[in-house]
Amino acid sequence: MIDSVRRTLKLIVLSIRDMLVSAGPVALIAVGVLVAAYWWLDPQPPRTVSLATGPAGSAYAEFGRRYAQALARSGIEVQQQASDGSLANLQALREGRADVAFVRGGSADPVADGEAGITSLGALFYEPIWVFYRQDMLPAPAADTARRAASSKGARAAVEPTPPVPLVTLPQLKGLRVNIDQPGSGVPEMLQRLLQANALDGDTLVLSQLAPPAAAEALQAGLIDAMVLVTAPESPVVGQLLRAPGIALMDVAQAGAYVRRFPFLQAITLPRGVVDLAADIPPQDVDLLSTTTSLLTREDTHPALRQLFAQAAQGLHSEAGWFNRARDFPNTRTSELPVSPEGDRAINGTPPFWQRYLPFWASNLLERMWLVIGGLIVLLLPLSRVVPPLYTFRVRRRVFRWYARLREIEAKVDEGRGERNALLDELDELDRLANQTTVPLAHAEELYALRNNIHAVRKRLLAKRAA
Template identity: 55%
Template sequence: MPKAIRYTLLSLRDLAASAGPFIVLAFALLALAYWWLDPNPPKRVTLATGPAQSAYEEFGKRYAKALAAEGIEVVLRPSEGSAANLQLLREGKVDVGFVQGGTSDYTEQDEEDLASLGSLFVEPLWLFYREDAARKVAAAARTGKTKASQAAGKADPAEDASLSSLTQLQGLRVNTGTPGSGVPSLMAKLLESNHIDPASLKISRLEQTPATVAFLGGELDAIVFASAPESLMVQMLLQTPGVKLMNFAQSEAYSRRFAFLTPTRLPRGVVDLAANIPPDDVRLVASTTSLITRTTTHPALQQLLAQAGNEIHGGAGWFKSAREYPNRDNSELPIAKEAERAIKNGTPVLQRYLRFWVANLVERMWLVMGIIIAIMLPLSRIIPPLYAFRVRSRIFRWYGRLRDIENRVENSGDSDRNSSKNKALLEELNDLERRAEKITVPLSYTDELYALRGNIHLVRRKLQRL
């Protein structure tokens, strides 16, 4: 092996040995920080959606597609609806779920275990009724008003085959959905505010799909559910002949009575401009649906879900303007920090140029890496002295033997001159010189090696003068 390469490898070996403890400590701190921060999220998350053909189910599929692009599998778990989703979250059976405002009462424990990833969209309370049922209500009202008019000598009132008040539902067959949907709880509050005894209605609790089949078959007079307009069921019922959507004429009053309700309006012709569906503006009341997560859900997953929400819900719709949602308003639970940052600032700069897992790793580790560098930088100053000591030790350790030989030379008496003892000392010096000639050190330390060899010659000359 050429001497230049040998010297280089030797120098690198000494440097690696000197810096080894420092490097091990640095990697140990990085490993500890990685374990503590846990920057990379799990590859699987469970999302509670809702009934078949509901808006929750449709949005769940969009979230699954959005996260699949980042290598995250979203397991969609169907449920009865909002209230069922909240219960699944409380029990820890799902990681995230769609929950409608006003369908449940939150506890102090919920505020510790759950957090909101933002308000996503409004869900109007859709109360569809059959026109023939409305005509029966109108006929009954007309009969009562006719008798009153005849008694007062007035003309008969004109027929009105439409419903605009919950009080008109009395006596009708109304489906309010399963308890897990949260709609029965919401309807109970609205009926109570109208001083309506639920017993005055023929209430059923069928799931959305069988209830719609029964409604279209004439077995029900009205059907109530809360859903985003993207729901296939909503789209179908809005365009079904003989089915009308109740106009909440008191929508403003409902919003003042219930903080979780918002007055909204379905514009004329928004469903089908050519067919002019609906033929008039329809006033509705709506609650805001949020994406709720457990606080134990990985922060990176929370961030990714919130970013997906920006893409999925950020466009204009029937009841919203572009970029109006997601937002941090109307939230009944604290907003998760990751979601707040995503809603406010959008996609982080690094994620626009790097894969999510790389950008996420850098974002979560950079501060810790800065701290580690601040700790290790002062410690790194011991490496050069340690390296110098390691190289010089290969030379200095022979000085002990040389000093011992010199002491014995100085202690030799006249009687010992030219004796076998001096010959033995000379042989030791020759052996020490042979060993010194085999010492290999980096070129920058050869002056010390030659100094050792020169000192050996000095002791030899002293011995030869005896």
């Protein structure tokens, strides 16, 4: 019983060994191709990525925090780099200090930055140009001034004050104290272009460059008359000023003209009551100008990281907002720079089905290597035909190697060389070795043939000696 189990185990081990050795060359080729492809494609991304956001408390900083949470679920750490704003983010990309950055439309040079390898992962959201002003800083209408003058002379008629003049054009800011955001945000440069289009220059305005939170406090305290802010509606400063008493939002009367002259601008509308339905804020529709913020990246940023950011953008920016319907963003329509393949596939394509079932590292590995794996399968199909003959050769070789000794003994018998007992001992030894040889059942025929041939030579030897 024990001997039978041992022989069975030995047979199994030998069969496995023969199969491994027979398939070894093909396996070495496959492993070599996979290792070379893995080294060349570098499918697994680094575990850290730098994201240039914006000033503390800005919409960029808030979105940066959300992206960090989204990528952390895939094991990627997002290092958020606070900055002065869009221009500073673009400069960090150009210098290689950031891998991904939020950049406002109109900041990048489509030609130079495109040639430098900076691409877009898609447009994310509108960033309106908010012009907040104090309602008491504009001059009163002429009719109202006349009625007040008459009242001061003792007129008996009741004087009804007229509403303050609304701010609808930029020339109305002439001579006022206006904050145009801090350097590096890109707002001063953008506003200079708009002021020049209105024949205004720095001498006609009293300009300051405070950060948005400080400028909002100064506006409510009466230290400045107006402030320009370019940010997403998620910014806390925007929500604060929309509800602040005595502070109004400029309704851009010439929005269509600006859009025709500046391609990076879009005309949008802040619907009545969208900020607060109960309080009816704003009390009427407000026409605004807006840029579109995109998520830009470097060409040498790992493709898997670009894919993760593009997929995260789908979840963070696809909902309806104050200025857009659901699934209006992210999009590739309003990007000034070329859209990377990862961004285009995430926005306009269909993600592979295996992403729903595999962890990130496995899904990414399969996506980067599927072409190599497919080509390897095509290569191995003809090579695999070599394995069965090699396996058969190795098994039969264990039997056929004894035929050399058998032929030598047979030659001695035919030529009459050697002693009879010595030749019989050699045949017995050869029979013993053949009996100890283990082969699979499919090749047992060769083993039995060997033993029959040994027996035939023994009979010839005995018959010849007897004669």
